[in-house]
Amino acid sequence: MRKIRSLLLLVVGGILALFFYENWVTAPCIKIFGQELVQLSTSIIILTFFIIGFFLGILSHFTWSQRRKKISPVSGEQNAPEPQKSSQQEEEKK
Numbered sequence: 001m002r003k004i005r006s007l008l009l010l011v012v013g014g015i016l017a018l019f020f021y022e023n024w025v026t027a028p029c030i031k032i033f034g035q036e037l038v039q040l041s042t043s044i045i046i047l048t049f050f051i052i053g054f055f056l057g058i059l060s061h062f063t064w065s066q067r068r069k070k071i072s073p074v075s076g077e078q079n080a081p082e083p084q085k086s087s088q089q090e091e092e093k094k
Contacts, residue, residue: 020047 020043027045029036 019043 023043023046025042026039027042029039031037
C-alpha cells in the first residue's frame with residue numbers, strides 16, 4: 001500500500017509540474033489605485049489561491065471537529081465510565 005501511495009504522489013506531482021510548465025505565462029500587472037504593484041505568472045497566482053484554500057479548509061475542519069466534540073450529547077456516548085476503585089483495593093495492591 002505504501003508503494004502505491006508513493007507512486008500516486010509521484011504521478012500527481014508530475015501532473016502538477018507539467019501544469020505549471022505549460023501555463024507559465026505572465027499575467028497582466030496587478031494594479032491598485034492606478035499603480036502597478038507586481039507582475040506575476042498565472043501559475044503562481046493559481047498556486048497561491050490553492051494553498052490559501054487548503055489552509056482555510058483545514059482550519060474549518062479543525063474548528064468544526066472541536067465544536068462537534070464540545071456539543072456531543074451525553075446520551076449518545078457508547079463508552080461507559082469505568083468504575084472507580086475503592087481506597088481499600090488500592091491499599092491491598094501496595
